[in-house]
Amino acid sequence: MNAPDPRSAPLKPALRKLFEDVALSREELAALRQLERPANAGRRRLLLAAASTAGVALLGHGVWRATRGEPVDAVFERVAEVHLASFPLAVEASDLRELQRVFAASGFMLRDSAPLASLGGQLLGARPCHLLERAAAELRFVLPDGGWATVLQAAYVAEVFGRLPDIGHNAEPLTRVLRGLECRVWCDRGVVFAKARAA
């Protein structure tokens, strides 16, 4: 008789083990708490309406399919998906420093990057999210033409995101048109950025 497989267990505890480490991070919980603030109620309604008409969709659509390809494909898919979904913001602020203070309190340091300045838009706010299952932040900008831009940022890990152009070394961001959006991906001082706006 062979020795019992130490990695085997009855189905129920084995399934529970799959979810053992599934929990919201500190910054994600903080973001959900921000939604409880009465001051955000009007904004929540507005953004919820926008979300419901913006072709929300897409759940499960992009990333699963894209992650079978190169990581950068999944990054492009994800930023397009988040942009179209227009999820409610957790923190509203037009000043990056204010957002940095809020996110820093939960252990996430928001960064600026030169291509963001070239947007010429006004910051609306931010919310925590994920990028390829890594903690990330979504920033949203209103653009001079009335549209909006979405920027995701997360700590750059080459094994997760693959090799990305580093603008600190004079590389140009990768650009793709996806679902009618112009999307750009780059890396800057150890942070991966992904931007989407109407093409």
Add this chain to the structure above:
Amino acid sequence: MPALDDDLLNQAYRYATALCGERDLAMDLVHASYVKYLERPASTARDPQRYFLRAVRNTFLDRKRHEARWQYEEEEQADRVVGLDTCALEALVVNQDLLARLWAQLNAAEREVLYLWAVEEYTVDEIAQLTETPRGTLLSRLHRLKKRVAGRTDVARPAGALQ
């Protein structure tokens, strides 16, 4: 509706992860559902926990319907259900690594019923109530899952079987 504590938000996040199959989308789903939940008047539900889980599910389904990708198989008809004792499911022994691989192959409906049964420890009746799914349909789904898991001899053997 009243704010939910961290435990309930984490419970909803795990449920959303089971539905979506991945965490990127689960956080988005909880976020959007919590906004809707907070907008509702406090008198809407007697049980905020169940109400919120249902809000997560409904938000997920809305989006799936939008994609027209949420479809259960035709054979999930209550009249084809044979008796299933959930003890039979509990008796299965699985290798953790192979289970993780099998989990990735399941559809959202299958992940949902297994999650609620195993992690939340809901009875079939409670799952039927939460998901507004006929009991027979759930039993059929569990029966097919049992066959699928047990049919993979590299995945599962009855408890106590010789290796």
